[in-house]
Amino acid sequence: MFHLSNIVRSKGDPKLVEGGPSLKRPQDQLARALGWFSIGLGIMEFVAPRRVTETLGMEGHEMMVRAFGVREILAGVMSLSVDKNAGLWARVGGDGLDAAALLSGLTSDNPKKGNIALALLVVGGIAMLDYRVAQDTKPGRPPRNARRKLYPSRSGFRKGLQAAKDRAKEMTQHAAAGVTS
């Protein structure tokens, strides 16, 4: 990566000698992987819904698969953004919808019900992973009601607020009278 970006640097600019530790945690990397997985799956569902419905014996539900594809893409993009936690929770919700849709196709007359059972197993596993990563990537912001320090004595005016206001008034009067200080 640096070999590429170093191309844009001038000769005397600092170059990397030894990398320091990254702020990225394993769960952040996992969130990123899930985000790309979501986008990939979403594109497949959107572009080839018939392949999906045929595999699951759920022909006639192509529009629903397409809609789910859009949902996957949106959740994936969100998971790759700085609001990844929201994206991951959106994925958890989506997993629930996927499971519900699959269960609706799990009827005795469906010749592909074995595929549906397998898909349910996969969705269940991924849902557990999504839930875990969503838990582990909670934003670091303190809650609204967290106790915070206050800074009531940090005015910045070394001679006090009133002196600052008086000085401003004096300067304004001087400016009006055309005097420079």
Next chain:
Amino acid sequence: MKALVWHGKEDIRCDTVTDPEIQDPRDAIIRVTSCAICGSDLHLFHNFIPGMMPGDIMGHETMGEVVEVGTGVDGKLRKGDRIVVPFTIICGECDQCKRGNFSVCETTNRKKHLADKVFGHSTAGLFGYTHLTGGYPGGQAEYLRVPFADATHIKVPAGIPDEQLLFLSDIFPTGWQAAVQCDIVPTDTVAIWGCGPVGQMAIRSAILLGANQVVAIDCLPDRLSMAEAAGATTINFENESVLERLKELTDGKGPEKCIDCVGMESHVMASWPDTLLDRAKQMMMLESDRPHVLREMIYVCRPGGIISVPGVYSGFSDKLPMGAFMNKGLTMRTGQTHVNRWTDDLLRRIEQGEIDPSFVITHTVPLEQGPEMYQVFRDKRDSCVKVVLKP
């Protein structure tokens, strides 16, 4: 040397890199004694501003001691001089520099062709602030090469601590310019959105420029308490309506002057549907900025008033109420800061004890802890307002 290096979105590391070298006769190298994390560094941390490359050194609030000068510095700087480095790199010779419009210096952006394509015309080169503004290595490091060093410096005297002088590099003149741009008169109410470091400086600047009333808007009690300490009336937007309260404070007429110290990453709240839409669009790369504050300012500002925008915007903003802006006859003034236009006056005010900008510092840590402090500052943990790093 050690430096804070951008590796990607939310990934800044303290790496070992080669020392900077003199590349041009007008260069100088400084040993950094203090540097700070700026609110606009967070836009880079989040990768919201295009043009960062892995390996870029962060930082544009820096001061230190000159350790090496090029042959073309013409005696304007000598080894051992103590300088604050303005975040805008200036040549001091082009038409814009001669007019005092330093942040749009025509010479110093070494990747002018990129900026010309994006902005129409190039702006000045900036330290540690994307390849659109020159791709210059920043000052969150042990050493910094200062290009055009004969013009790009503020010499500061010994005997005043770094903490009082460091913010001459950016946030103090930025807050000051924001207030000066408002043409404040003694009857004015100045409303300031955002009580981060630039907002705090803008509050004090508005008071020093003689505003009758300063109103500070934020949602964090620590930052609001700091604003109150300087005499501002405060509005916590999570607890009350900004529009209603501003009306109440101005006899229903609205503030004459409004300052946006928030910029492109405005707060997102369920009760403000426009912010949710902006966030969704920003995520989908359909909009680069979240301009809620601009919308609110245009709506609430008194007709004929002035809107000053020191907050950083990077690209495109949707749904700006241009009808209200035009019909109310508002004036908008904005721009990166012309740092050297203001620093003589501000340094004098510091020397005379009128103001001590170090009030804003809440955390001072070694450079090595910089990456974690980006997260602390971003998340506003531990009542963090301003982080100073010591290499």
